[in-house]
Amino acid sequence: MDYAPEDDSPKARWERRTEIPLAVASLVFLAAYAVRVLADELPDALLDLCLSLTLAAWALFAVDYAVRWRLSGQRLRFVRTHLLDTVVLVLPLLRPLRVVKVYETVQRRHGRPRLALHARVMAYAGLSTLLLGFTGALGVYQQEHGAPDATILTFGDAVWWTCSTLATVGYGDVVPVTPVGRLIAIGMMGIGMALLGAVTGTFASWLLQVFSAEDDERPPAG
Amino acid sequence: MDYAPEDDSPKARWERRTEIPLAVASLVFLAAYAVRVLADELPDALLDLCLSLTLAAWALFAVDYAVRWRLSGQRLRFVRTHLLDTVVLVLPLLRPLRVVKVYETVQRRHGRPRLALHARVMAYAGLSTLLLGFTGALGVYQQEHGAPDATILTFGDAVWWTCSTLATVGYGDVVPVTPVGRLIAIGMMGIGMALLGAVTGTFASWLLQVFSAEDDERPPAG
Amino acid sequence: MDYAPEDDSPKARWERRTEIPLAVASLVFLAAYAVRVLADELPDALLDLCLSLTLAAWALFAVDYAVRWRLSGQRLRFVRTHLLDTVVLVLPLLRPLRVVKVYETVQRRHGRPRLALHARVMAYAGLSTLLLGFTGALGVYQQEHGAPDATILTFGDAVWWTCSTLATVGYGDVVPVTPVGRLIAIGMMGIGMALLGAVTGTFASWLLQVFSAEDDERPPAG
Amino acid sequence: MDYAPEDDSPKARWERRTEIPLAVASLVFLAAYAVRVLADELPDALLDLCLSLTLAAWALFAVDYAVRWRLSGQRLRFVRTHLLDTVVLVLPLLRPLRVVKVYETVQRRHGRPRLALHARVMAYAGLSTLLLGFTGALGVYQQEHGAPDATILTFGDAVWWTCSTLATVGYGDVVPVTPVGRLIAIGMMGIGMALLGAVTGTFASWLLQVFSAEDDERPPAG
Numbered sequence: 001m002d003y004a005p006e007d008d009s010p011k012a013r014w015e016r017r018t019e020i021p022l023a024v025a026s027l028v029f030l031a032a033y034a035v036r037v038l039a040d041e042l043p044d045a046l047l048d049l050c051l052s053l054t055l056a057a058w059a060l061f062a063v064d065y066a067v068r069w070r071l072s073g074q075r076l077r078f079v080r081t082h083l084l085d086t087v088v089l090v091l092p093l094l095r096p097l098r099v100v101k102v103y104e105t106v107q108r109r110h111g112r113p114r115l116a117l118h119a120r121v122m123a124y125a126g127l128s129t130l131l132l133g134f135t136g137a138l139g140v141y142q143q144e145h146g147a148p149d150a151t152i153l154t155f156g157d158a159v160w161w162t163c164s165t166l167a168t169v170g171y172g173d174v175v176p177v178t179p180v181g182r183l184i185a186i187g188m189m190g191i192g193m194a195l196l197g198a199v200t201g202t203f204a205s206w207l208l209q210v211f212s213a214e215d216d217e218r219p220p221a222g
Numbered sequence: 223m224d225y226a227p228e229d230d231s232p233k234a235r236w237e238r239r240t241e242i243p244l245a246v247a248s249l250v251f252l253a254a255y256a257v258r259v260l261a262d263e264l265p266d267a268l269l270d271l272c273l274s275l276t277l278a279a280w281a282l283f284a285v286d287y288a289v290r291w292r293l294s295g296q297r298l299r300f301v302r303t304h305l306l307d308t309v310v311l312v313l314p315l316l317r318p319l320r321v322v323k324v325y326e327t328v329q330r331r332h333g334r335p336r337l338a339l340h341a342r343v344m345a346y347a348g349l350s351t352l353l354l355g356f357t358g359a360l361g362v363y364q365q366e367h368g369a370p371d372a373t374i375l376t377f378g379d380a381v382w383w384t385c386s387t388l389a390t391v392g393y394g395d396v397v398p399v400t401p402v403g404r405l406i407a408i409g410m411m412g413i414g415m416a417l418l419g420a421v422t423g424t425f426a427s428w429l430l431q432v433f434s435a436e437d438d439e440r441p442p443a444g
Numbered sequence: 445m446d447y448a449p450e451d452d453s454p455k456a457r458w459e460r461r462t463e464i465p466l467a468v469a470s471l472v473f474l475a476a477y478a479v480r481v482l483a484d485e486l487p488d489a490l491l492d493l494c495l496s497l498t499l500a501a502w503a504l505f506a507v508d509y510a511v512r513w514r515l516s517g518q519r520l521r522f523v524r525t526h527l528l529d530t531v532v533l534v535l536p537l538l539r540p541l542r543v544v545k546v547y548e549t550v551q552r553r554h555g556r557p558r559l560a561l562h563a564r565v566m567a568y569a570g571l572s573t574l575l576l577g578f579t580g581a582l583g584v585y586q587q588e589h590g591a592p593d594a595t596i597l598t599f600g601d602a603v604w605w606t607c608s609t610l611a612t613v614g615y616g617d618v619v620p621v622t623p624v625g626r627l628i629a630i631g632m633m634g635i636g637m638a639l640l641g642a643v644t645g646t647f648a649s650w651l652l653q654v655f656s657a658e659d660d661e662r663p664p665a666g
Numbered sequence: 667m668d669y670a671p672e673d674d675s676p677k678a679r680w681e682r683r684t685e686i687p688l689a690v691a692s693l694v695f696l697a698a699y700a701v702r703v704l705a706d707e708l709p710d711a712l713l714d715l716c717l718s719l720t721l722a723a724w725a726l727f728a729v730d731y732a733v734r735w736r737l738s739g740q741r742l743r744f745v746r747t748h749l750l751d752t753v754v755l756v757l758p759l760l761r762p763l764r765v766v767k768v769y770e771t772v773q774r775r776h777g778r779p780r781l782a783l784h785a786r787v788m789a790y791a792g793l794s795t796l797l798l799g800f801t802g803a804l805g806v807y808q809q810e811h812g813a814p815d816a817t818i819l820t821f822g823d824a825v826w827w828t829c830s831t832l833a834t835v836g837y838g839d840v841v842p843v844t845p846v847g848r849l850i851a852i853g854m855m856g857i858g859m860a861l862l863g864a865v866t867g868t869f870a871s872w873l874l875q876v877f878s879a880e881d882d883e884r885p886p887a888g
Contacts, residue, residue, distance in 0.1 A: 083876060117874065117877060117878060120877055121873060121874055121877055124877075125873065156401065156404075160404050160408075163408045163411060164392060164411070165835055167390060167411040167412070167415055168390045168392075168612070168833060168834050168835050169387055169390050169392030169614075169835070170394070170613075170614065170830060170834075170835030170836045170837045170838075171393070171394035171397045171616070171837070172392075172394040172615070172616055172836070172837035172838040172839050173394050175837045175839045182822075182826050185829075186826075186829045189829060189830070189833040189835060190833070193833055193862070193866055194865070194866050194869045194870075196415070197866035197869065197870055198866075198869065198870040198873050199416070200419035200420075201419070201423070201867070201870040202870065202874070203419065203420060204416075204419055204420040204424065207347065208339065208343055208424070210305060211339060211342055211343055212339060378623065378626075382626050382630075385629075385630045385633060386614060386633070389612060389633040389637055390612050390614075390834070391612050391613070391614035391633060391836075392614045392616075393614045393615070393616035393619045393838070394614075394616040394837070394838055395616050421638070422637055422641035422642075423645070425638045425641070426638075426641055426642040426645040429565060429569065429642050430561065430565055430646070432527065433561060433564055433565055433568075600845060600848075604852075607851075607852045608836060608855070611855040611856070611859055612834045612836075613831055613835070613836035613855060614836045614838070615836045615837070615838035615841045616836075616838040617838050617841045640859070643860070644859055644860050644863035644864075647860045647863070647864065648860075648864040648868065651791065651864050652783065652787055652868070654749060655783060655786055655787050655790075656783060
């Protein structure tokens with residue numbers, strides 16, 4: 001999927017053919033997981049269906065990863081050069097990140113330049129933060145909303161808590177009180193700090209670039 | 223407005239002529255919006271007047287943007303190269319940002335050098351944060367001060383909450399409790415983090431520059 | 445005071461002669477201000493003495509600044525090239541910052557190299573934060589400890605609140621509740637964020653340097 | 667321990683021989699300290715044993731440092747070039763940091779390249795933060811869990827408070843209330859901010875590198 005249509009290697013063909021099915025599988029995965037957590041008053045049969053869909057989508061990702069590793073002819077180096085794909089395999093909720101790659105492929109087919117480095121880092125890190133935050137809010141809501149003395153009672157509370165945590169504001173009006181909820185929170189603080197730090201840092205240097213470019217464009221004062 | 227007085231293109235002439243009216247419109251816009259939110263015990267007729275003034279000012283900005291786009295002879299590239307103007311069109315409360323440009327034009331007419339890159343980034347990002355914070359405080363105050371269980375009761379509380387949020391301190395002594403108030407808060411956290419991160423990052427590198435320059439200036443020890 | 449002893453210009457001589465008296469005046473200033481705030485059960489005569497001492501020290505700083513400006517033969521450029529001195533004139537509590545300069549002068553007289561750029565930025569910004577925090581804690585304590593519903597009751601509370609604010613942690617267990625206390629707090633958030641951001645940013649890049657230097661020093665393997 | 671096995675200087679031989687005993691001593695030190703703090707219902711004899719073990723391990727570190735200083739033939743320069751070892755001597759709880767060096771030595775013996783600069787900075791700063799956080803949580807727990815009005819009642823509370831402090835989130839649901847507990851907290855804020863800032867800053871620039879490298883690897887569009 002990274003190559004132009006003229007590339008006819010088995011790997012390139014595989015990636016072109018699996019693009020659409022995998023994108024669908026991503027959406028199914030995310031939706032099934034969210035339904036299972038948020039709609040806990042559904043009949044058990046439906047909840048089991050959601051779980052099966054989640055696992056089936058994950059299995060698809062694993063198969064795709066294995067086939068591409070095989071076709072690449074690389075050994076462990078594959079893991080390093082396809083870092084994003086590996087992370088996605090372990091945390092499938094980050095799968096929708098590939099949407100940036102799909103966008104880039106489409107842009108390239110039409111002969112347009114790809115996103116600039118800064119824009120891509122911000123897009124990936126920002127999207128990761130968004131997906132991570134959504135997953136974290138789901139997990140914390142699942143752990144907390146039934147606990148005694150809980151302050152996170154609705155999914156809206158969980159989203160509000162997630163935003164104030166990822167931004168390191170931390171009001172403390174709603175906080176997790178169960179051990180598992182706090183564990184998820186600690187994970188979110190760590191990964192969120194790193195990713196959001198990358199977004200804001202990249203934004204700052206991009207801002208400097210934009211201002212410099214404006215300087216060059218404008219004719220010198222008469 | 224970016225060009226020296228000798229520049230006689232239609233675009234330059236348009237920008238010179240609209241400079242003052244647009245600056246006035248900015249102030250009217252901001253004042254009318256603030257009055258509408260803060261002075262809610264005014265008679266309805268006055269409040270409607272404020273709303274009309276707000277919309278009229280916005281219409282002026284849109285017309286100015288369209289004319290300048292037309293005169294530039296550029297297509298979509300105009301949006302990219304005039305990023306600040308585009309943002310201002312969507313969020314007119316940021317309009318007073320142009321005050322930096324006006325200051326620069328005046329400086330240039332007197333043959334003085336423009337602000338250094340660091341100073342300009344800090345000025346723009348800092349001013350944006352200030353205006354964004356003021357707008358956010360207005361919006362949150364409007365949503366919260368009548369809600370049950372609200373902790374943000376006065377505009378002073380809203381300003382205090384805004385500062386502690388933008389600095390990512392987040393005491394949590396006053397917090398929004400309504401869904402819309404929290405939505406505005408989330409937007410402020412996101413934009414505020416990016417802008418203030420840019421200000422502090424630029425300040426840090428500017429500080430390093432000042433110290434380096436001091437090194438060069440001082441004669442070596444005898 | 446920035447020049448080697450051989451420099452015999454009037455400015456250098458003035459700076460050498462005023463070094464000790466001004467350092468003493470700094471300490472007197474800081475001590476008198478702190479006593480006035482913290483020991484409010486002292487007799488009025490003593491408190492008035494403290495105020496007089498504070499004002500006298502400030503007058504000394506102003507005279508010194510004026511003389512040095514005169515002797516430098518520069519106009520407004522003096523303000524820019526002696527930025528630190530100017531800031532110190534406006535906020536005399538930052539006066540003890542000069543201790544870094546005194547240390548550097550002593551080092552130079554003994555032929556030792558001056559502090560590296562990173563170390564100096566960290567020293568200045570770190571010391572400024574410390575002094576600013578101390579002053580802010582004094583001011584907030586003065587405003588808050590008598591207010592109804594106050595949570596900052598002792599000077600220890602004020603120091604604890606200051607640290608949690610400057611580190612942008614913001615627990616919210618003790619917070620200012622009076623308008624003036626909150627205004628001081630907002631000022632501290634702003635300046636503290638910028639200064640501490642400079643310290644941590646410089647620390648990070650210094651850490652990278654240390655690790656790189658260690659790489660170069662060690663002989664290649666086997 | 668930094669040199670390949672062929673290096674036969676006394677220093678290299680000393681380092682090879684003390685490697686294992688010192689690693690064991692590190693673990694003993696950390697374990698004995700943790701047991702003493704967490705298991706305060708143990709009989710006094712056992713607690714005294716823990717204290718003795720702690721002190722004995724510290725003595726070992728001091729002896730090792732002294733011997734290596736002697737063998738290096740350097741004077742004060744030793745302190746600067748072995749900065750990490752010096753910090754470890756003062757704060758022996760950071761001793762396990764050497765695990766990174768052990769890993770590097772093993773890698774080198776097998777002819778593999780050492781960790782990249784970014785990875786090493788992140789590994790050291792991240793591990794330091796982890797160990798510092800663990801120690802801080804122990805210390806705060808020891809001070810707080812018996813105090814009146816304490817909110818940190820279990821070691822789990824202390825860990826939760828530590829994470830929310832180091833990430834500068836600061837919910838304020840559990841906070842130290844004793845003077846000594848607050849002093850430890852202030853120390854953790856300072857060091858934690860600097861170290862975590864280094865980790866996230868390095869992560870951001872590493873992310874930019876990874877994305878740039880991906881650009882170079884991929885063939886240009888057909």
